[in-house]
Amino acid sequence: MTFTGTATPGRRDGGPVGAQRIVFADGDPLAAELLAGELGQRLESLGSFEFHSQAPTSNEEFIDRIKDADGILLGWHLPLEVLRSAPKLKVVSFTGTGAANFVDLGVASERGIAVTNTPGYADQTVAEHALALTLATIKQLHTDRAVREGKWETATTSRDLADVTVGVVGLGGIGRRFVELLLALGIRVQCWNRDRPGAPNAPRGAIAVPLEELMATSDVVSLHLGLNEQTRGMIGSDLLQCMRPSSALVNTARAELIERAALLDALDSGRIASAALDVFHEEPLAADDPLLQHANVLVTPHIGSLTKGATRRVLEIAVENIEAFFDGVPRNLVS
Template identity: 40%
Template sequence: MIRCAVLDDYQQVAMSMADWSSVADRVQIDVFQRHFDDEAALAAAIADCEIVVIMRERTPFRRSLFERLPRLKLLVTTGMRNASVDLAAASERGIVVCGTRGGGEGTTELTWALILGLARKLVQENEALRGGGPWQQSIGADLTGKRLGLLGLGHIGGNVARIGQAFGMEVSAWSQNLTADKAEAAGARLAASKEELLAGSDIVSVHLVLSDRTRGLIGARELGLMKPTAYLINTSRAPIVDRDALIAALREGRIAGAGLDVFETEPLPADDPFRSLPNVLATPHIGYVTEAAYRGFFRGVVADIEAYLNGSPANVLG
């Protein structure tokens, strides 16, 4: 039988989120819950696999890894975009890379969980309550009447904008190609510049695709434009915001705090400052980790494997 490895199944749900019976008689599936930090160890574990399934960008597939896997013929990634896969290297080796579609609005909802958690200091108040600490030790920040600034107004950014309006917030948006008409259609005002958006917003939320144009878009200069009472939210991609500049701004209190779901190294090292900074509300990249998304992803995985086995790969990337 063809061997297939499913990597990084952190929640141990890969086999229960979809019906694998259509490929079960042709494919032996090995599921790995633990994350492989070492490329050599990973290559040894999946060396006999013709098919590998990866969850988003948890495990990068670079040229060096492809070169260690001569039997690999099909790589299936959840999502229709994966910046951690070297598509050119895969193509050179005749490896088909396919994507899948998810479902639900998990990232939109988590964005608002982070905003509300920071604004109302929910973690601090909950810890105090559980630990017998002071009763009512903080004063929450109001959202009504405040300005929500969105960097990016695509599908997720547009949804975040509409929820901001429901909270009675003034919504502005900016990206390099955003037009006033598109912003207005989402209920937002087009900011004249990135700088204007940063300087005038009480909450800044990032909803951009990582590219050469957006990498490092928010650095020390940009963070310096923000209000000292403002919060930065990033549920998009970590490299859009300069890590060292953000840590410095948080440590020095130059912004009020940050809500983060994405990091340049994942899982986050145990001693990483983002784990301990008191003005950071951080989650372990769970924006897309919802039942609707997972069911969509794994059903797509099975469909992609079946199409490959039948000689007609679907959802090919690159």
């Protein structure tokens, strides 16, 4: 399904602008619902707005959708071939934070295309999902699988929250909010921040420790780092070897922070007790993926930020980024 809208070109302050063609080429039904009202009208007021509620099935279809676009909202990956085949494109408004992982920023810069992102839109939402996964590991909710298989195993290592230490790796917006939620539940929290290892910005009540110490002394380790060349694969065999055999690893950030082979080895060998994951190196996760062979691995299908409230917030910021760019005051630029 697609819908298009046109309106007399104009600025929100009443001043004249050229007609801009805005396209959301890879939307979804929830985005369609949220953009059908005032947000979509704001994009239409720039000239015209076209929305597609399904991702393109090929690069050719993607190119056809945005070939005449001045600006696009981007839900997911923008293939390099598509980026190079949009001669009028001036701005890409990415609906997320990790734009560099989905858009070639170097090529965009070479072609004079601005790329923006939407910081902070899901801090609370993802922190809540990380909390849910953390509590699930502490309370051994993976035993649901055994019960469904007819096994009533009451010997458990479930623990009281007051007896648990959670290590938080990364103190961006999500990490900080996650720490606050943990502290509110009476959980002991220790943290490490890559840019400022002493974690001077840690919420009051959290303890800053070196990364190796955090890995070695936490019952649950939760990752909250952005992905870049410095963090890619940083959780490898060396750090996993530091963890307790009774500990769990939670990841709602980026799968590539962890060396996949090292994680599988840690689970296979009993080096760590369990994992709870919302992100994966290949998505969707294959039905025969080795991770699924572990009864003590909890998985969710990359839904940590997929609430209606977070989707509304990300679209509001993405629309504001488009408006600001064509008003001559770009914001949230990453390229």
